[in-house]
Amino acid sequence: GKMQDVSLKDGRTVLFVSHNMAAVSQLCSMGMLLQDGIIALQGEINETIDRYLIHTEQSFFIPDIKNNVHKDAYFKEIRIRDSNGRDNTNFLILEPIFIAFKIKINKNKEKYNLFCMILDHRLNRVFAAEAEMLEEEMLLRINPNFLVRGKxxxxxxxxIPRQKQEDVVINVCQFEIFDNSSNLAKHGSYDYGSVVGNYTWV
Known part of the structure; x- marks a missing residue:
């Protein structure tokens, strides 16, 4: 494209500044990470992106418990975590994602299930995971190379399936996935769905 022409034909260095990690990884071979106006890292682009994604805000949901004390069970806390157990909001497509639930169970534990759905940025339901049990601490692992880049x-x-929903949370714990390595990354911002297909050409 035009940036490459300027770099190769005119011999000039092009500085591309963006928070779009997919675009950065495709357009650049070297990267520079600025932190508080200081160069924190300068090197190969994938290494720079990895370091950038480490510096993230916490992602969690803690409800107003006083509104829930009358319920048989309710969510006390939900957090998005990385493979090291740290709160995180940004992940590479190659990384697993963990959703940690803390639940207060007052009674009738044996009757209830936990049902979790992942929503895309348009709040469409991408997939569901159900646990046919209820514990005070539960952990859901989303495997790598499943959700495509996006929010x-x-x-x-x-x-209690088909009877009642005792406690509900919607559109909480936002997180984002960046893709700088899959075969789909070459398509840039094109909307090719929400999951990486598990398929074989025969």
């Missing part, structure tokens, strides 16, 4: 959130509820 996501959580819709979860404690329920």
């Amino acid at each position: 996501y959130s959580i819709h979860a509820f404690i329920n």
Whole structure:
């Protein structure tokens, strides 16, 4: 494209500044990470992106418990965590994502299930994961190379299937996935769905 022409034909250095990690990884071979106006890292682009993604804000949901004390069970806390157990909001497509639930169970534990759905940035339901049990601490692992790049959130509820939803949370714990390595990354911002297909050409 034009940036490459300027760099190769005119012999000039092009500085590309963006928070779009997919675009950065495709257009650049070297990267520079600025932190508080100081160069924190200068090197190969994927290493720079990895370091950038480490510096993230916490992502969690803690409800107003006083509104829930009358319920049989309710969410006390939901957090998005990385493989090291740290709160995180940004992930590479090659990384697993963990959703940690803390639940207060007052009674009838054996009747309830935990149902969790992942929503895309338009709040469409991408997939669901159900646990046919209820514990005070539960952990859901989303495997690498499943969700494509984009922004996501959580819709979860404690329920007795087809009877009632005892506690519900919608569009909480937003997180984002960046893709700088999959075969789909070459398509840039094109909307090719929400999951990486598990398929074989025969």
